[in-house]
Amino acid sequence: MDSRQDGPHGAAVIAEDFGLKGARGWAFRHVRVDAAPGTVVAIEGPSGSGRTCLLLALTGRMRPTEGRAEIAGLPLPRAMAAVRRISGLGHVPGVSDLDPALTVAEHLRERALLQRRFGGSPWALRPRAQRAAEARGRIDAALTAAGLDISALPKGERTSVRDLERLEALRLSVALALIGRPRLLAVDDLDLKLSDADRAEAWRLLRSVAEDGTTVAAVCGQAPEPPGTPGAAGAPENADTVIRGGGPATVIIRTNEEGAADALAETGRA
Template structure:
């Protein structure tokens, strides 16, 4: 859990919550996406306030990855997770997915198993599939998990393209390492500690809800 968080992220901005395992990064991101029940306080996402407008927030915010709650099934092939997203994602089409692949800079083979992809490709695949839903905000956790140092720049560049893919979503990301400086970046450092409640008031991503 987390507490003492008070921040505002502009539409099309980038929030990066960073800190070690156990600091509350994933809980915070899931709360911002309306997928974790609040024990107190409030979060505003666009024109909606949690917890009252949970359903509308969940329809506005797509979650690319927030393991173990949200993750691609490694035993499926790329073409299978694409087909699954077309069935489950509102308005998702083959064309939207291909456009999202181009935005993040990947061209995966449909026959490849998700579990056989490298960490960079797996992260960008999950991000692209979520982007194809054309959400108002997009959550992607563990951005730097398993990545070699020379791949970190590629990930942040891809996420920057995502939020600038007009009208791009607000990106809500989580990682261990401090993110590099970027325009529109709101960085939140979360220390390792035991937390048991939400602050009295939390301001979160304010973004356009049009898809």
């Protein structure tokens, strides 16, 4: 498949010399990526390396300052609002945090209501019973895709977020994002505070979402190597971010920009 062509659901992610500069220097720059729909794009690097800024820029939530990018054919930064409409945020600290005081059911109902009111979906105009059935169907489909079994939680759907295990909270965040049926799903700090077993399970979750057609971008400290990875490839010598990885299923971007720790606070989000 030509990676520049959108599939029936996922978004192609294209970037060339993509960069973002804040008041204290570059958050990231020289980013190149060409990812087909249904790809897992792993943004790998230490905390403070600009990886979250890159994630937010690719989803239309931070304005880049150099280079070009297209998400599902929508150019950045010109079409940032349109990119936001087709992308969904899972766990991104400081941006899409779960409320620890709310229950799982309250989070799901709230997200379905917001999607109905602001998601631009025609189901908002349907009769109440039909809207309720549609919302329930979206929630059930999202929970299934995220692998979250509510019946297995300590208090079922009444379980508070503060009582969820880290992997369960990640699954809930992904489910909430998937209610909007995004073409690009973004997740930050994927492997933070996870055991080796849970980290492997988290990557299986994202690969499953991608296999269903949704493109996934995930920030991590260390991404698992795709089969047959040849090592760093295709980056210019002065690149602060390089792409590595083999095969069409996974693209890994490594960030190492020094001095990017404050960029998230200093650069403007849309």
